[in-house]
Amino acid sequence: MSSNVPAREETFELLKKYNKSESLIKHALAVEGVMRYMARKRGEDEEKWGVIGLIHDLDYEQFPDQHCKKTEEILRENNWPEEYIRAVISHGWGICVDVKPESEMEKVLYAIDELTGLVVTTALVRPSKSVLDVKTKSVKKKWKDKRFAAGVDRSIIEKGAEMLGVELSELITDTIKGMQEVAEEIGLKGNIE
Numbered sequence: 001m002s003s004n005v006p007a008r009e010e011t012f013e014l015l016k017k018y019n020k021s022e023s024l025i026k027h028a029l030a031v032e033g034v035m036r037y038m039a040r041k042r043g044e045d046e047e048k049w050g051v052i053g054l055i056h057d058l059d060y061e062q063f064p065d066q067h068c069k070k071t072e073e074i075l076r077e078n079n080w081p082e083e084y085i086r087a088v089i090s091h092g093w094g095i096c097v098d099v100k101p102e103s104e105m106e107k108v109l110y111a112i113d114e115l116t117g118l119v120v121t122t123a124l125v126r127p128s129k130s131v132l133d134v135k136t137k138s139v140k141k142k143w144k145d146k147r148f149a150a151g152v153d154r155s156i157i158e159k160g161a162e163m164l165g166v167e168l169s170e171l172i173t174d175t176i177k178g179m180q181e182v183a184e185e186i187g188l189k190g191n192i193e
Helices: 008-018 021-041 048-053 069-077 082-090 104-124 134-143 152-164 169-178
Strands: none
Touching: 008 021, 008 048, 021 048, 021 104, 021 169, 048 069, 048 082, 048 104, 069 082, 082 134, 104 134, 104 152, 104 169, 134 169
16 A cells, blocks of 8 residues: 555545535445445455545535546545545546456445435435435336436436446345445435434
8 A cells, every 4th residue: 555545534534625515525435335245245444445436426506517527636636546546536437447357345435326326316205314224126116217316317327237247126126235235425315313
């Protein structure tokens, strides 16, 4: 580990420097939670996957028209390792950058980014308003209704699952589990006791 590998605390401070929107911060925390869960499941570096998940939308609030490109600039200025920068910007593949996700970590980020949004929306329409009782089948049912969470690009999630060689159901289950671990931080603990 080189000295310029970002610590989680510094990463979170950097995120908050560029993002004031509560929903964007919660999204970053949700993606971080899923990335950490996925890293553990795969025997990978949980800290590394976590900070990449946390910082992935760094530029989205202030520079939406330069998404990923501005993040690359900011992370370079902060001396982030190239591998981390590449991983972060690869989640915008085919949308705003030409960097294709190649490593397992990049593919996971690409696959789960949009999916966390669908899980959040599914949780919020439940009586409990909680991610803790969200089931994979509920998300799959909502998936079919294109009007539900219409902003979620399902084709990206499908492409991501395909790149990872996993079934959509497994990807959804893992995403829910990762989000359940950070339910409180992302405001989705709801009223389940």
